Amino acid sequence: MTFADARLACRLEAAEAAIARACTSRPAGTAVLEVAGGCAIFAGGDSPLTHAVGIGLAGPVPACEIDRMEAFFRSRGARVSIDLCPLADPGLLHSLAERGYRPTEFNNVLVRRLSGSEAAPAPRVRRAASGEGELWSHTVGAGFFEGHHLTEEEMDVGRAIFAAPGALCYLALKKGTDAFSPDVPAAGAALAIHDGLATLFADSTLGQFRRQGFHSELIAARLHEALAQGCDLATASTLPASNSQRNYERLGFEVVYTKVTLVL
Secondary structure: OOOOOHHHHHHHHHHHHHHHHHHOOOOOOOEEEEEOOEEEEEOOOOOOOOEEEOOOOOOOOOHHHHHHHHHHHHOOOOOOEEEEOOOOOHHHHHHHHHOOOEEEEEEEEEEEEOOOOOOOOOOOEEEOOOOOHHHHHHHHHHHHOOOOOOOHHHHHHHHHHHHOOOOEEEEEEEOOOOOOOOOEEEEEEEEEEEOOEEEEEEEEEOHHHOOOOHHHHHHHHHHHHHHHOOOOEEEEEEOOOOHHHHHHHHOOOEEEEEEEEEEO
16 A cells, blocks of 8 residues: 655655756756745746745745745745745645735646556657757647747746656657658657656646547556666646546556645
């Protein structure tokens, strides 16, 4: 069994924080603040990568630490956004409520034990080559932002992930209709490994290719890599009751807790 205790939560949140730091290690204008046992990440005023994670898991959070976090975001023109783990210190939620924070989104955190397991085949998935950063970023961005024509800011989200040290990016390809037709990118995703924990993230499928099994193959391909690298646990986050959650559950993942996004 997988017990959703503080030890597991600290491991999962530490891995997420490591990914966030890696995504801000190269792009100009990004920043990270170590605060309240977690970190606050700035990757652009409107970037979905801009948020705080792991806050409150190390114990009670004094008001001065929340002040530091809020000043970090505000000084860069970004809204204050926290992905709060339910195993964080209970007093933190009360403190944030008093300051006027409100919930905007829930995300389920899922895990799968890997010892002794095998991954399903993934014949339509391959690793993205080093020169395919723009292709991967556009594929993931077009699926996530629901549009073929992406702004530079939207492309920058994918570029930051693709350039992150340690990130492994994957493409799922729709085969051409004949020998003269090229394969078409249908979906993309990423993988990062931190202390034996494989985090599967940035999953995105283009609208016209959904419900064709590409996402499940992307999960399987990353599990193959996690097993090859000796990971004992894999994790992912999804919107509750989404198709993505169902795909993960079909491949052996289980929900261990639900995080809430709080904004000021």
